[in-house]
Amino acid sequence: MNDDYKIPQHVAIILDGNGRWAKSKHMPRNYGHKVGADNLERVIEDAWDLGIKYLTVYAFSTENWKRSVEEVTGIMTILRDFLKKSIDKAEKNNMRVRVIGERSRLDKDIIEAMNRLEEATKDNTGIQFNVAINYGGRDEITRAVRKIADEVKAGAISSEDITEEYISSKLDTAGIPDPDLLIRTSGEIRISNFLPWQISYSEFYFCDTLWPDFDKEALRKAIDYYNVRDRRFGGV
Numbered sequence: 001m002n003d004d005y006k007i008p009q010h011v012a013i014i015l016d017g018n019g020r021w022a023k024s025k026h027m028p029r030n031y032g033h034k035v036g037a038d039n040l041e042r043v044i045e046d047a048w049d050l051g052i053k054y055l056t057v058y059a060f061s062t063e064n065w066k067r068s069v070e071e072v073t074g075i076m077t078i079l080r081d082f083l084k085k086s087i088d089k090a091e092k093n094n095m096r097v098r099v100i101g102e103r104s105r106l107d108k109d110i111i112e113a114m115n116r117l118e119e120a121t122k123d124n125t126g127i128q129f130n131v132a133i134n135y136g137g138r139d140e141i142t143r144a145v146r147k148i149a150d151e152v153k154a155g156a157i158s159s160e161d162i163t164e165e166y167i168s169s170k171l172d173t174a175g176i177p178d179p180d181l182l183i184r185t186s187g188e189i190r191i192s193n194f195l196p197w198q199i200s201y202s203e204f205y206f207c208d209t210l211w212p213d214f215d216k217e218a219l220r221k222a223i224d225y226y227n228v229r230d231r232r233f234g235g236v
């Protein structure tokens, strides 16, 4: 590896293509999600091996409720299982987990599992894994604006106190640095309401690989791409 090779501190991924992957194997969509979740566990480890400090993934959007009841139930079962396994995993590999998104619509046991996982891992110093569940970027910003409006109304802050940093501190991602690199798998070139505030200066990488096939080599290629970009943040 050359000395100038840069590892992005924070990588965000839109996991896409589970359904098409399953279809190509003549299997039901939920089989694709199961294999996708297993792949996610491997990719978290690969990310840490490569030196990535924060990994944020889009696992379930506010729009995903529109899918069939069977598919939504299947994804929720996979999520339960994933949260349960993550407690042991996090203890072994020192991973810290944060969940972003609006929780109240989720089943009570899932909310409890999320709270437990966050609490149990909050002092871990390995990779920070952020999982977006019932997440929508506009919803996140709307919730933050409401909190800030309440503070202004209560006289706790004045409108001049509302800076970009202050808004960031009211988002679900408060305290997490913005992503350096955003990856979307499976050939779609869209952001789909994922972290719209946070990716203002991120590099974007789109690849055709379907999520269940996205491996360490694929992650490495995305980082190679990041390395040939020249990040100027609007400067010259």
Ligand code: FPP
Residues within 6 Å of the ligand: 015, 016, 017, 018, 019, 020, 021, 033, 034, 036, 037, 040, 058, 059, 060, 061, 064, 075, 078, 079, 082, 131
């Ligand atoms: C995208 O593929 C996948 C989803 C919307 C669901 C993602 C769920 C998982 C990866 C399992 C997640 C793990 C957790 C932690 C819940 P798609 O269904 O949009 O694929 P398609 O575009 O090929 O139909």
